[in-house]
Amino acid sequence: MLVIKQKQRYLLLALLISLACDAAVTSEYGFPIKNPFFATIATSPPEYRPKLLNDGEIQQQTITIRGIRDNLPSNLWDVKDFTVPVAYQSEAAPLIFVIAGTGASYKTQKMQFLKKIFYQAGFHVALLSSPTNYDFITAAAPQARPGLSKTDASDLYQVMKKTVARLKTNHKIKITENFLVGYSLGALQAAFVSYLDSTINNFKFSKVVLINPPVDLYTSLQALDKLALAKAYNVNNAERFFNLMFTKLASFFASQGYIAIEQGLFFDIQGSGQALTREEMALLIAASFRFSVAEMSFVVDQINKLGVYIDPKEELNISTSMTHYFKQALLCNFDCYLNRFVVPYVGKPLVDIVKKNSLKALEQYLSQSSTIYVVTNKDDFILSNQDIQFLTKTFDERLTLYPYGGHCGNLNYQQNVDDLLKLLKYK
Numbered sequence: 447m448l449v450i451k452q453k454q455r456y457l458l459l460a461l462l463i464s465l466a467c468d469a470a471v472t473s474e475y476g477f478p479i480k481n482p483f484f485a486t487i488a489t490s491p492p493e494y495r496p497k498l499l500n501d502g503e504i505q506q507q508t509i510t511i512r513g514i515r516d517n518l519p520s521n522l523w524d525v526k527d528f529t530v531p532v533a534y535q536s537e538a539a540p541l542i543f544v545i546a547g548t549g550a551s552y553k554t555q556k557m558q559f560l561k562k563i564f565y566q567a568g569f570h571v572a573l574l575s576s577p578t579n580y581d582f583i584t585a586a587a588p589q590a591r592p593g594l595s596k597t598d599a600s601d602l603y604q605v606m607k608k609t610v611a612r613l614k615t616n617h618k619i620k621i622t623e624n625f626l627v628g629y630s631l632g633a634l635q636a637a638f639v640s641y642l643d644s645t646i647n648n649f650k651f652s653k654v655v656l657i658n659p660p661v662d663l664y665t666s667l668q669a670l671d672k673l674a675l676a677k678a679y680n681v682n683n684a685e686r687f688f689n690l691m692f693t694k695l696a697s698f699f700a701s702q703g704y705i706a707i708e709q710g711l712f713f714d715i716q717g718s719g720q721a722l723t724r725e726e727m728a729l730l731i732a733a734s735f736r737f738s739v740a741e742m743s744f745v746v747d748q749i750n751k752l753g754v755y756i757d758p759k760e761e762l763n764i765s766t767s768m769t770h771y772f773k774q775a776l777l778c779n780f781d782c783y784l785n786r787f788v789v790p791y792v793g794k795p796l797v798d799i800v801k802k803n804s805l806k807a808l809e810q811y812l813s814q815s816s817t818i819y820v821v822t823n824k825d826d827f828i829l830s831n832q833d834i835q836f837l838t839k840t841f842d843e844r845l846t847l848y849p850y851g852g853h854c855g856n857l858n859y860q861q862n863v864d865d866l867l868k869l870l871k872y873k
Contacts, residue, residue: 485855513585528585538620547630549738599638633659666828740775823851
């Protein structure tokens, strides 16, 4: 996955974390995947996941919040307004907001999974796409430059207030109290939303849970970018990498005699002759992240008419090929995005921007709060040893640290679900 020195650094990092934080690690933990990259991609094996309701068994409403922009380019016609799906109980119940991770919408598997486990536990559940997703940037972000935690939190807060108002007036849903959960980047944003609410007291969250949060967003996203430096065998560019992935999938399906995309597919592939190497798994994670950043920067450029990828005078429509633009955007990693789109807008050095957009900027608030909790993994590759130490010091007994799971890979593991619901217990 990584160059040799980088591999050694990760191994040393894992050893240091192990020595420093053993006391905080959950004991008797049975998550079966010890490779953090495999865990991140495959998540829990199907037999280790909780049973879930079907969507047809869940009462759901779609809250449509009028978008903030008129006369959008026709290629963005589907996100003129902002959508917040809500699963609701028949009786009065607490409402839990869930904020998605980097580039994710409310439709992703993680969001749908969290919807179901919280609904089954008796919550009303409102799903919020990430402020880095194109629907949020277009319809709900006035400045359209995601990555500034305070601004993202403020935009989320406005959406949340409008959602609750609509639920109470139009749908007669009775809310007893409010909770907040975010995963990955959504966890960092949840911390800033909670801090904002502490000064306004509109929601007065009973509990806030941060799942696999980055401590320092810039450092964590640099770590993800560095996965792209992985030296996989015979792979030295993106085209070869994706060709390799398709070849392995084709060979696997040929050996099976049929094509079936199922929950256990990745486990079956890893048990076959087409198993991905550690390096290839790292590249797959890096590629997924880079696609999210590319989509974000492309939309930011188009909405703000900056002319980085698209001539401001050029009109894109639903039939316009985006390949050329997207190839350009893929060359821009998160560091590039900040320097190209955020630094000129804020007018401050990158180091100042990074400092104000991390959990460390809220250290005093987080350490004094009794309602904010963190759930993360010892082997999460977006965290450094210093990050783990910060979380341990800041949250103390409010930190749950699992030994394995990579980045959100154990989110759907039965024990994690049980622990999360105990943490959120409200009755």
